Amino acid sequence: MQKLMNQVQLTKQLKVSCESCSLSDLCLPRGLNAKELDVLDDYIERPRNLAHNVQIYQPNDKFVGFYAVRSGGVKTYLTKKTGEQQILGFHLPGEVFGLDGLENSKQRCYATTMENTSYCILPYDQLDQLCEDMPELRHQVCHLLGHEMNCDHAHLLLLGQQTAHERLATFLLSISTRFKRRGFSPVSFMLPMSRHDIAGYLGIAVETVSRLFKSFQEKGIVKINRKQVDIIDIDKLNEMVANCEDSGQP
Amino acid sequence: MQKLMNQVQLTKQLKVSCESCSLSDLCLPRGLNAKELDVLDDYIERPRNLAHNVQIYQPNDKFVGFYAVRSGGVKTYLTKKTGEQQILGFHLPGEVFGLDGLENSKQRCYATTMENTSYCILPYDQLDQLCEDMPELRHQVCHLLGHEMNCDHAHLLLLGQQTAHERLATFLLSISTRFKRRGFSPVSFMLPMSRHDIAGYLGIAVETVSRLFKSFQEKGIVKINRKQVDIIDIDKLNEMVANCEDSGQP
DNA sequence: TATGACACTTGATCCATGTCATTTTATTGA
DNA sequence: TCAATAAAATGACATGGATCAAGTGTCATA
Structure with missing residues (x-):
């Protein structure tokens, strides 16, 4: 019996359809009906690790x-010639990235994994074609x-307008919200990104991130242990x- | 003869079709053929002043x-509760704004004219409908x-990464490029926005904008007289x- | 041409962060 | 288990811009 169960699970995993994906209602397929989902499903390039x-x-x-991120995490960023990275976004499971290529059919920024990551690709040409007959997908x-x-x-x-304190608080709340959305604790989680990347996202120095975390902790707002955050x-x-x-x- | 010419021009002006608009190849209709343009044209709400x-x-x-801006200029921005504006973009003739409403059919930011301005509206429901049969428009x-x-x-x-000097230089070059695109001089133009708005766009204080303009001028990079810029x-x-x-x- | 009102400039001062140097802690791999 | 390496934290110091407080110029209206 146990063996059969495993077999079933394995098959499902191999298929990895949107339908069977626990993230599908956070992801692009959100709002599509079963039939539409099925059509879309055929075009998706299945997870790469x-x-x-x-x-x-x-x-x-x-x-x-x-x-579309399935597990792990991805950062997108631009760089200065001198090497500094401006992080444009952190992309967690269920979230979509790569839209920067829409303007000229060329990517404009960098995308790099922050940990072991798997993702799906929704090929644009097919997506565009599907949009013709599926208003819901278009929307x-x-x-x-x-x-x-x-x-x-x-x-x-x-x-442009927030102090370093405000930036870090905004950042923590954003991550918290996104964990919650996936059904995880909004007050206790593991950050997928380094201090360096947090700094790059917030437009401040790494040292400032360290000091602010310490200051938040001293005020009893959070407890930080490396990447573990407890709000x-x-x-x-x-x-x-x-x-x-x-x-x-x- | 002169009278007839005026008559023709008047008629064209009254129609104010995309076809007759000098900005149409900078604007959304860019790349559409005459027939497609004609269809789109019917749905556009004609300029408001x-x-x-x-x-x-x-x-x-x-x-x-x-x-779509026809003449003048528009700024879009978010505000802090304390009143500071973060300018998200300056929108000059031929440029499109208002896309922030796509997420929830509600606008998310403010849009305000910076001078006497006329613009067209491309109603979204119609645009979406047209996209079904016009791949080129969709693209x-x-x-x-x-x-x-x-x-x-x-x-x-x-x-996130540039110094105040770099920000202002980037800004001037961006405006210059956009004037050039419209067929105007890229080195001599009138800024449509106030110092306050420039500061809000660049994430620096108004005073800093003033001082930087002065410094650029002393270095012989530009000549500034109020809103008149000569590069x-x-x-x-x-x-x-x-x-x-x-x-x-x- | 006076009178506000407002936009812009200028100067003096201060401080939130950046920078640089060093130490501490975690992680990796032989 | 112990380097070797990388990531993070800490301390000392410097500074780019912010802030505050006057000024000056410009335009609209009476």
């Missing part, structure tokens, strides 16, 4: 399609693009960012 | 579609979205930003 710190693409690489793609854009805008506000006082974090974005709500 | 400093939309307003929309995204990414690099030494400007983005090219 990469080790830690492997480059997935770089500027001028041909744009093949959207990438889903636009929703996704709009979402990315709004994330970038929030990131611009962070880099002790999430209200305090929310308070810290209360003035940061004015969404027009009261 | 607004005075200086008028709000076009704000967060939570219903998303109606894309906006054009994706191209546009990709472009916006890449602009935001360059802006992130600017805010004296564009090579120097390019030099200043040479290390800023590494596009992977040699």
Whole structure:
């Protein structure tokens, strides 16, 4: 019996369809009906596995399609000639990246794994074709693009107007929210990225990240042990960012 | 004869079709054939005129579609509760804005005119419908979205990794390029935005903008008179930003 | 041509972060 | 188990821009 179960699970894993993927309702297929999902499914290039710190693409690489993270984590970034990286985004399981290739069918930034990572590819030509007959998919793609854009805008506000304290608090809350979304604890998690990458995302120095983590800890807001984060006082974090974005709500 | 000419011109102006618009090959219709253009044309809401400093939309307003600037200039921005504005983009004639509404059919940022401005609206529902039968339009929309995204990414690099000098140089070169694109002088132009807005875009203080303009002028790079900019030494400007983005090219 | 109102400039001062140097801690691999 | 290496933390110091506080110029309106 146990053996049979394993067999079934193995088959499912081998198929790795969107339908069987636990992340599908966080990912691009969200909102599609079973039939639509089935069509889309046929075109998806099934998960590839990469080790830690492997480059997935770089500027001028041909744009093949959207990438969906299944496990692990990916960072996208631009660099200065002097080497500094500006991290554009961290991409966790269920999230999509690679949209920067849409403008000219060439990638514009770098994408690199932050740990052992598996991902799917949604080839753009097929996706585009499917959009012709599937309004729902079209909307889903636009929703996704709009979402990315709004994330970038929030990131611009962070880099342009927030203090280092506010930036780190915003960052922790963002990661927390995303763990929660996947059904994990929003107050106790393992960061997938290095201090260096956090600094690159927040536009501050690594040393500042270290010092701020220490300061947050001393204030009893979080407990940090290397990459393990435990949020002790999430209200305090929310308070810290209360003035940061004015969404027009009261 | 003269009278007839005027009559013809008047008719064309009244119609204000994309076909007759001098900006159409910079704008969304770029790349569409005459027939496609004609179909699109029917759906476009014809130019509206607004005075200086008028709000076009704000967060939570219903998303109606894309906006195309015909004349004047528009800024889009987010604000902190304390009032600071992070300018997300300046939108000059021929450029499109309002894409932030794609995520949830609600605008997420503010859009305000910077001078007397006229613009067209491309209603989203119709645009989406047209995309079904017009692959070229679909590609054009994706191209546009990709472009916006890449602009935001360059802006992130600017805010996260560049010095104030580099930021201002990058900004001047960007405006210069966009004037050139429209067929105007790339070295002598009138800025449509205030010092305050430049500061908000670059993530620095107004005072710093003033001092940097002065410093650039003393170095013989530009001549600034209020909003009138004359670029004296564009090579120097390019030099200043040479290390800023590494596009992977040699 | 006076009178605000506002945008911009300039100067003086301060401080939040960056930079550089060193130590500590974790990780890897022989 | 012990280097060897890399990542993170810490300390001392420097500084690019922010902030605050006057000024000056410009434009609109009466």
